[in-house]
Amino acid sequence: MHSYYEKSARARIDAVVDAASFREILPPQARMLSPHLQALDLPVAFDDGVITGAATLEGLPILIAAQEGGFMGGAVGEVHGAKLVGLLQRAVHGQLAGVVLLLESGGVRLQEANAGLIAVSEVIRAILASRAAGVPVVGAIGGQYGCFGGMGIAAACCTAIVMSEEGRLGLSGPEVIETARGVEEFDSRDRARVWRTVGGKHRYLLGDAAALVDDSVDAFRNAIARAIRAGDRLDLDALEREQELLDARLQRFGQCTDGEDIWRLLGWPEPDRVPLLTATEFVAQARERRVR
Amino acid sequence: MNWQAVASRLFPQGHNIVADDALLAGTGRNGDVVFEVTGSTEHTEIGVDLALAMARRVLATVRNHPGRPILFLIDTAGQRLRHRDELLGINRYMGHLAKCVELARMRGHRVIALVYDQALSGGFLASGMMADVCAALPDAEIRVMNLPAMARVTRQPEERLRALATKSPVFAPGAINYVQMGGIDSIWDGDLAACLRDALARADGHDRRSEEGLERGGRVLAKPVAERVLSE
Amino acid sequence: MERLHFSFEGGTRRAGKGPRIVGVVASGNLEVLIEPRPEVSACTIDVNTAAVGFGTTWEAVLRDFFERHPLSHVQISINDAGATPAIVALRLDQAVEALE
Numbered sequence: 001m002h003s004y005y006e007k008s009a010r011a012r013i014d015a016v017v018d019a020a021s022f023r024e025i026l027p028p029q030a031r032m033l034s035p036h037l038q039a040l041d042l043p044v045a046f047d048d049g050v051i052t053g054a055a056t057l058e059g060l061p062i063l064i065a066a067q068e069g070g071f072m073g074g075a076v077g078e079v080h081g082a083k084l085v086g087l088l089q090r091a092v093h094g095q096l097a098g099v100v101l102l103l104e105s106g107g108v109r110l111q112e113a114n115a116g117l118i119a120v121s122e123v124i125r126a127i128l129a130s131r132a133a134g135v136p137v138v139g140a141i142g143g144q145y146g147c148f149g150g151m152g153i154a155a156a157c158c159t160a161i162v163m164s165e166e167g168r169l170g171l172s173g174p175e176v177i178e179t180a181r182g183v184e185e186f187d188s189r190d191r192a193r194v195w196r197t198v199g200g201k202h203r204y205l206l207g208d209a210a211a212l213v214d215d216s217v218d219a220f221r222n223a224i225a226r227a228i229r230a231g232d233r234l235d236l237d238a239l240e241r242e243q244e245l246l247d248a249r250l251q252r253f254g255q256c257t258d259g260e261d262i263w264r265l266l267g268w269p270e271p272d273r274v275p276l277l278t279a280t281e282f283v284a285q286a287r288e289r290r291v292r
Numbered sequence: 293m294n295w296q297a298v299a300s301r302l303f304p305q306g307h308n309i310v311a312d313d314a315l316l317a318g319t320g321r322n323g324d325v326v327f328e329v330t331g332s333t334e335h336t337e338i339g340v341d342l343a344l345a346m347a348r349r350v351l352a353t354v355r356n357h358p359g360r361p362i363l364f365l366i367d368t369a370g371q372r373l374r375h376r377d378e379l380l381g382i383n384r385y386m387g388h389l390a391k392c393v394e395l396a397r398m399r400g401h402r403v404i405a406l407v408y409d410q411a412l413s414g415g416f417l418a419s420g421m422m423a424d425v426c427a428a429l430p431d432a433e434i435r436v437m438n439l440p441a442m443a444r445v446t447r448q449p450e451e452r453l454r455a456l457a458t459k460s461p462v463f464a465p466g467a468i469n470y471v472q473m474g475g476i477d478s479i480w481d482g483d484l485a486a487c488l489r490d491a492l493a494r495a496d497g498h499d500r501r502s503e504e505g506l507e508r509g510g511r512v513l514a515k516p517v518a519e520r521v522l523s524e
Numbered sequence: 525m526e527r528l529h530f531s532f533e534g535g536t537r538r539a540g541k542g543p544r545i546v547g548v549v550a551s552g553n554l555e556v557l558i559e560p561r562p563e564v565s566a567c568t569i570d571v572n573t574a575a576v577g578f579g580t581t582w583e584a585v586l587r588d589f590f591e592r593h594p595l596s597h598v599q600i601s602i603n604d605a606g607a608t609p610a611i612v613a614l615r616l617d618q619a620v621e622a623l624e
Contacts, residue, residue: 008548025524028557029543041525043574043605045549046557070550082514086521108436110446113463115511117436118475121421125499128394150417156387171383171414177373179441186375197379208384239395242388246344
């Protein structure tokens with residue numbers, strides 16, 4: 001089975017890294033359980049929903065983490081966040097090509113509220129500290145739960161993001177917006193509209209995802225390795241350029257009410273066909289029709 | 293306390309901060325130190341436009357005023373919850389703001405933040421929580437999400453979450469709980485100018501929050517777990 | 525949550541390698557951690573389950589499991605979020621397979 005989407009976090013790591021190269025750091029038998037979930041009499045996971053370790057990827061030495069969406073939607077609690085922080089801090093010391101984050105998370109684990117919020121903030125700082133030390137951090141998004149909340153911000157702080165069409169990346173999930181502002185603002189059950197708003201293809205066309213791959217572990221592996229090798233820039237020139245890009249985005253697309261409006265402005269003659277294209281067809285046609 | 297009162301107490305030597313819609317912008321003088329000031333007011337929701345505006349001010353400071361410290365004054369009801377902001381990629385706008393703050397830090401600017409009313413999740417993560425020192429006024433509140441949405445996502449009744457928020461430090465929104473957990477450095481009261489001066493002197497660019505959570509007893513696993521992953 | 529503990533003596537197969545873990549703590553699912561315990565001859569099983577009051581069902585499922593795989597010198601730890609007996613049995617078998 002080659003689908004990235006269908007695999008558990010553990011299986012994704014095994015499939016993405018070089019065969020037999022993965023060594024888990026702080027494995028489940030260490031039993032670093034969430035005290036907050038226990039206090040609420042909720043189920044716990046031995047690895048608190050995130051697997052961390054060292055491996056090689058196409059021969060490149062990396063650190064890698066994978067969030068398990070099936071456990072609490074991959075949401076980040078105190079222990080989960082601390083594992084990611086420790087891994088990123090470890091990156092600063094070793095001879096590493098990069099850190100790979102297989103992201104699948106609703107963001108802050110609400111059941112851990114304040115502890116979860118601080119944890120996500122520490123992860124964001126640690127991602128940027130790793131990059132500042134010269135170790136790129138590559139995020140991959142392609143699971144059922146997507147990447148939202150504070151982890152959506154963390155993803156945007158990565159060197160690059162690889163997404164499949166199935167992946168979703170945003171800040172507030174459609175359910176949260178619907179609850180706060182009503183179904184007219186965002187109907188969370190309109191799946192097609194959700195994907196046109198936060199899905200992988202849309203993010204790739206906006207330039208927020210560096211690569212759009214099909215739902216296969218091999219495709220993810222190749223794109224992640226390529227992103228690691230592509231290098232990293234976190235300096236004033238790069239951020240001033242990003243400021244201009246994001247400003248231009250508001251000028252150009254600020255009045256759009258749907259992904260299709262944006263794609264039409266980018267030059268797609270039949271924007272409604274975008275969801276129907278395979279990843280390969282889509283990427284080929286997107287060459288001249290996406291923001292870089 | 294409104295932002296004008298906060299600003300005059302922080303900057304007894306004067307300031308020229310103005311509110312442009314809900315965006316705060318200007319400089320303030322504390323002793324002989326000039327601070328670049330930005331932030332938000334009126335419990336505003338931070339959307340793509342405001343996040344970009346704050347980032348612009350941070351980058352301008354780095355470009356034009358090397359070494360000048362930056363102060364975020366924070367009062368926000370969280371990220372703007374609108375389809376438009378998600379469509380345009382608000383997570384990236386927030387990430388960009390966070391990166392700009394990190395760049396400022398890398399370039400030697402000290403970044404201080406003060407929650408003077410309330411702060412929620414998204415916008416706070418990208419601004420105040422990126423600071424070297426993030427402080428709060430005594431009555432400030434910090435939340436992860438508004439209660440009805442939280443109830444929907446966790447599938448817990450609102451009353452249960454409300455009850456938890458009154459007795460558990462993990463759920464209670466008061467700034468003092470965040471101090472206990474290391475998420476907030478300190479509560480500022482009385483001589484705010486002295487508090488700001490003190491924070492600037494202590495800011496060193498290293499994220500000490502998990503150490504503080506352990507020392508203060510409110511968040512005791514974050515530091516040891518990170519240490520174990522770091523060293524195993 | 526309910527905690528249950530079981531111990532089965534007289535196992536004839538030592539756990540191979542390990543520790544290993546299978547499964548995910550998602551609704552209707554469970555994770556099973558299996559660890560060799562050279563210093564203890566029994567097959568001990570600790571269950572932490574969200575489904576309260578099913579002790580006899582767990583006993584039956586685990587007894588059947590022990591009959592299929594009479595392991596010795598092993599600790600099995602389970603975090604369960606309401607899986608059916610069939611899924612429990614499946615994960616236990618997968619955990620043993622993972623040892624090979």
